[in-house]
Amino acid sequence: xxxxxxxxxxxxxxxxxxxxxxxxxxxxxxxxxxxxxxxDRLRSIVGADHVLVSDGDVEPYARDATPLFRSRPGCxxxxxxxxxxxxxxxxxxxxxxxxxxxxxxxxxxAATIPEHGGIVLVLTRMTALKEISGDELLAVVEAGVxxxxxxxxxxxxxxxxxxxxxxxxxxxxxGNVAMCAGGLRGLKYGVTRNYVLGLEAVLPTGEVIRTGGxxxxxxxGYDLTRLLTxxxxxxxxxxxxxxxxxxMPAIARTGVAYFPTLAHASRAVAGVIHDGIVPAxxxxxxxxxxxxxxxxxxxxxxxxxxxxxxFGDDGTAEAVERSLAIMANTCEREGARGVTMARDxxxxxxxxxxRRCSLPALARLAxxxxxxxxxxxxxxxxxxxxxxxxxxxxxxxVCATFGHAGDGNLHxxxxxxxxxxxxxxxxxxxxSDVFDTAIELGGTITGEHGVGAAKRPYLERRLGADQMALxxxxxxxxxxAGILNPGKLGS
Amino acid sequence: xxxxxxxxxxxxxxxxxxxxxxxxxKPELGSGSATATPRGIFDPQTLSACISCGFxxxxxxxxAQTKLENSSPRGRITLMRALEDGxxxxxxxxxxxxxxxxxxxxxxxxxxxxxxxxGELLEQWRDHxxxxxxxxxxxxxxxxxxxxxxxxxxxxxxxxxxxxxxxADPSRPHIMLGCMERSLYxxxxxxxxxxxxxxxxxxxxxxxxxxxxxxxxxxxGARLAAALGQTMPGTIVSTSGGCAAYLxxxxxxxxxxxxxxxxxxxxxxxxxxKPRLRPIMIDGRIARIGLQDSCQxxxxxxxxxxxxALLREIGDYVELPSAGTCCGGAGxxxxxxxxxxxxxxxxxxxxxxxxxxxxxxxxxxxxxxxLATGVKRSxxxxxxxxxxxxxxxxxxx
Numbered sequence: 001x002x003x004x005x006x007x008x009x010x011x012x013x014x015x016x017x018x019x020x021x022x023x024x025x026x027x028x029x030x031x032x033x034x035x036x037x038x039x040d041r042l043r044s045i046v047g048a049d050h051v052l053v054s055d056g057d058v059e060p061y062a063r064d065a066t067p068l069f070r071s072r073p074g075c076x077x078x079x080x081x082x083x084x085x086x087x088x089x090x091x092x093x094x095x096x097x098x099x100x101x102x103x104x105x106x107x108x109x110a111a112t113i114p115e116h117g118g119i120v121l122v123l124t125r126m127t128a129l130k131e132i133s134g135d136e137l138l139a140v141v142e143a144g145v146x147x148x149x150x151x152x153x154x155x156x157x158x159x160x161x162x163x164x165x166x167x168x169x170x171x172x173x174x175g176n177v178a179m180c181a182g183g184l185r186g187l188k189y190g191v192t193r194n195y196v197l198g199l200e201a202v203l204p205t206g207e208v209i210r211t212g213g214x215x216x217x218x219x220x221g222y223d224l225t226r227l228l229t230x231x232x233x234x235x236x237x238x239x240x241x242x243x244x245x246x247x248m249p250a251i252a253r254t255g256v257a258y259f260p261t262l263a264h265a266s267r268a269v270a271g272v273i274h275d276g277i278v279p280a281x282x283x284x285x286x287x288x289x290x291x292x293x294x295x296x297x298x299x300x301x302x303x304x305x306x307x308x309x310x311f312g313d314d315g316t317a318e319a320v321e322r323s324l325a326i327m328a329n330t331c332e333r334e335g336a337r338g339v340t341m342a343r344d345x346x347x348x349x350x351x352x353x354x355r356r357c358s359l360p361a362l363a364r365l366a367x368x369x370x371x372x373x374x375x376x377x378x379x380x381x382x383x384x385x386x387x388x389x390x391x392x393x394x395x396x397x398v399c400a401t402f403g404h405a406g407d408g409n410l411h412x413x414x415x416x417x418x419x420x421x422x423x424x425x426x427x428x429x430x431x432s433d434v435f436d437t438a439i440e441l442g443g444t445i446t447g448e449h450g451v452g453a454a455k456r457p458y459l460e461r462r463l464g465a466d467q468m469a470l471x472x473x474x475x476x477x478x479x480x481a482g483i484l485n486p487g488k489l490g491s
Numbered sequence: 492x493x494x495x496x497x498x499x500x501x502x503x504x505x506x507x508x509x510x511x512x513x514x515x516x517k518p519e520l521g522s523g524s525a526t527a528t529p530r531g532i533f534d535p536q537t538l539s540a541c542i543s544c545g546f547x548x549x550x551x552x553x554x555a556q557t558k559l560e561n562s563s564p565r566g567r568i569t570l571m572r573a574l575e576d577g578x579x580x581x582x583x584x585x586x587x588x589x590x591x592x593x594x595x596x597x598x599x600x601x602x603x604x605x606x607x608x609x610g611e612l613l614e615q616w617r618d619h620x621x622x623x624x625x626x627x628x629x630x631x632x633x634x635x636x637x638x639x640x641x642x643x644x645x646x647x648x649x650x651x652x653x654x655x656x657x658x659a660d661p662s663r664p665h666i667m668l669g670c671m672e673r674s675l676y677x678x679x680x681x682x683x684x685x686x687x688x689x690x691x692x693x694x695x696x697x698x699x700x701x702x703x704x705x706x707x708x709x710x711x712g713a714r715l716a717a718a719l720g721q722t723m724p725g726t727i728v729s730t731s732g733g734c735a736a737y738l739x740x741x742x743x744x745x746x747x748x749x750x751x752x753x754x755x756x757x758x759x760x761x762x763x764x765k766p767r768l769r770p771i772m773i774d775g776r777i778a779r780i781g782l783q784d785s786c787q788x789x790x791x792x793x794x795x796x797x798x799x800a801l802l803r804e805i806g807d808y809v810e811l812p813s814a815g816t817c818c819g820g821a822g823x824x825x826x827x828x829x830x831x832x833x834x835x836x837x838x839x840x841x842x843x844x845x846x847x848x849x850x851x852x853x854x855x856x857x858x859x860x861x862l863a864t865g866v867k868r869s870x871x872x873x874x875x876x877x878x879x880x881x882x883x884x885x886x887x888x
Contacts, residue, residue: 052559052561054583054584054585055579055580055583055585056561056570056573056579056583056584056585056586056589057561057585059569059570059573059578059579059585060560060561060563060565060566060567060569060570061560062569063543063569064543065542065543065544065545067542067543078558078559104545104548105545105560106544106545122560124558125558127558144558146549148549167544167545167546169546169549170544170545170546170548170549171545293604295606296604296606297604357546357604359542359544359604360542360544360546360603360604360605361604361605363540363541363542363544363604363605363606364540364605364606367539367540368542369542
């Protein structure tokens with residue numbers, strides 16, 4: 001595009017691209033094939049078997065779990081060690097080749113789409129579970145260990161890895177850190193960032209840094225651990241993660257309450273918090289989600305209910321019993337039609353598993369499921385839910401909503417068949433309104449899925465121009481050649 | 492929008508790519524685009540059902556081996572879409588390789604919240620991929636070989652499978668002989684006759700067509716299944732999970748029952764029909780018995796509790812961690828993909844040894860062959876046996 005006059009890059013104010021005020025700064029090799037001599041050097045670094053270049057071999061890495069985004073990389077590398085990652089990045093910086101780090105590719109914000117080609121750096125071969133320490137209450141894992149593998153290994157030693165993203169069986173720990181994944185236990189336990197003690201990461205220029213470590217208290221220097229958490233692969237490539245663990249709670253129990261509407265369920269959530277309970281789980285699903293989940297999981301959910309609230313807690317037997325009794329009472333007070341308790345652990349786990357499947361289960365309704373994760377203060381939840389309904393009606397789209405009600409974290413999901421005229425534009429317009437509404441209510445455009453390429457046009461609405469400029473200066477400090485996941489966040 | 496910022500290393504300032512306007516971000520055909528021209532290889536609705544969430548990755552035995560997106564169900568569906576869209580050449584080597592490297596075990600279907608019918612997509616893919624000269628030699632040879640009913644009958648006769656009893660009597664359950672089984676393991680059908688004494692063994696049984704359908708010949712597979720259905724009106728009892736699941740799909744639910752499914756239902760409905768089963772003893776103790784599920788039976792038909800219930804009655808049943816995972820036999824797979832087939836089998840061999848099994852039970856003749864080869868090769872002191880034959884031993888004399 002170097003030949004274009006600057007005016008061509010300055011669209012009219014009515015164009016949708018005026019949402020992003022500044023062009024991303026791209027490395028020299030953006031959008032170009034990876035030169036053959038560089039491919040040879042990459043092969044000598046990671047081994048020829050771990051460099052994919054043919055059209056067919058790289059095609060599956062052209063996308064992640066985000067609908068409508070696809071861009072084929074020039075090559076795919078699967079390094080096995082931190083040293084290999086460092087050598088690859090040094091070479092990429094030297095030659096200005098874009099590098100998009102990737103774990104399992106389960107993110108929902110198009111954060112791992114290699115929009116400008118180049119290298120997709122897949123960390124799924126780095127799968128060592130290096131340490132689980134009950135004495136220090138921590139675990140050290142390589143980037144490609146899945147969240148469920150970490151949680152299971154911790155559980156085997158009587159320990160809890162608290163972050164619980166819906167994709168836990170698939171997603172990698174480093175991917176969770178890069179996206180600051182949330183999940184079903186956010187209210188009581190927080191999200192990924194609350195558990196990251198230390199990182200080993202490779203800078204785009206090839207230096208290996210270790211941030212934080214094994215300490216709960218450590219204020220030496222800027223908190224780079226937190227900065228890299230949620231940096232979406234734009235600042236460094238995370239190769240090893242040290243996470244905090246907790247003692248496994250004695251018991252966990254779950255109950256289900258059915259409400260006439262999502263707003264009723266939202267008021268029950270506010271009531272629970274008001275009662276002084278901070279439970280492990282407060283998840284809700286609207287009627288469309290209930291039916292989609294029931295189609296898959298066949299748990300005997302009430303298909304007629306307007307909304308379902310899944311509530312649960314863990315801890316000592318007495319505390320959990322008390323907590324669930326109060327929550328059940330609150331639900332009834334707020335108009336629940338029926339409240340039932342899971343009989344045993346298996347039933348509890350089945351309910352949670354079904355909730356985690358909400359999004360893919362919604363795919364049964366139509367070919368495209370566009371999902372967002374606007375988040376508002378808990379006290380504005382009922383209002384937000386009603387306004388989402390109004391927005392969907394105004395734009396004439398079918399919207400199913402579920403989410404982490406306790407965190408004010410909503411997943412309005414618009415399902416559509418792209419063959420249906422301009423529905424995609426209506427869906428985008430609806431989401432634009434949803435983001436504006438969330439911000440108006442004191443919320444954010446994304447609670448846990450990240451910005452990626454999908455929400456990039458809306459980021460400045462949330463951050464403002466000054467913070468956007470700071471993001472870009474930070475990015476330049478980490479990544480002078482602009483090779484890491486170019487085009488995203490502070491590029 | 493302005494082109495600002497230091498140029499320095501950023502020699503190529505570009506317009507902010509608006510993802511929702513970029514030409515490359517059109518919805519994929521396979522995910523429902525209304526604009527491009529599909530090649531017509533796949534059923535569009537089936538192909539559009541996947542949303543690429545990746546929940547299938549941990550269920551896929553080949554992904555567990557390679558950790559490559561290409562050899563995961565989600566990655567393969569992306570490849571199928573690229574084929575359908577014309578974004579990949581039909582002869583692309585990756586397409587050819589991955590169509591073959593998939594076991595077809597359908598474990599992904601059981602964990603897919605979106606309900607993607609992966610098994611159907613794979614059949615459509617192989618129909619296209621393995622057409623004409625692209626058909627793997629072994630697959631083509633077998634497809635041709637089991638087409639001839641008379642040859643099957645002769646093979647079974649020579650090896651001593653259960654004798655046929657003439658045309659099917661619709662009032663009696665029919666024992667299906669299976670084309671591999673009757674020559675490789677003729678004792679199985681004889682054992683079934685003792686467990687289901689009122690069954691007949693209709694003559695003129697051909698192949699059920701599963702082998703064809705799973706190897707790029709779904710039209711011929713469907714034809715053979717229909718023919719077999721006509722030869723045997725009424726309830727068909729199969730000792731092969733693969734055949735049972737395919738016929739269940741082709742002939743309609745309920746026409747075909749796998750042996751354990753049939754026995755558990757019948758003995759529950761009419762306890763007087765149930766023979767006395769005695770525990771299998773080894774050196775004066777009750778035998779330790781493990782199971783290898785048949786993938787088509789478990790993932791395609793949802794039958795997994797019944798064989799376990801039967802085995803618990805006749806021995807000390809041990810659930811191997813890999814019992815529900817493909818053994819790598821997978822139809823013609825062990826012949827077409829020997830290296831991956833052995834890699835997929837390896838954990839089962841280790842587990843069988845560690846569990847100190849006396850018997851490792853199979854529900855499908857292909858699994859049986861794979862397991863028998865495996866224990867021989869890795870010298871695991873366990874006897875591989877079909878469920879029917881072990882149950883027969885529990886009957887005593």
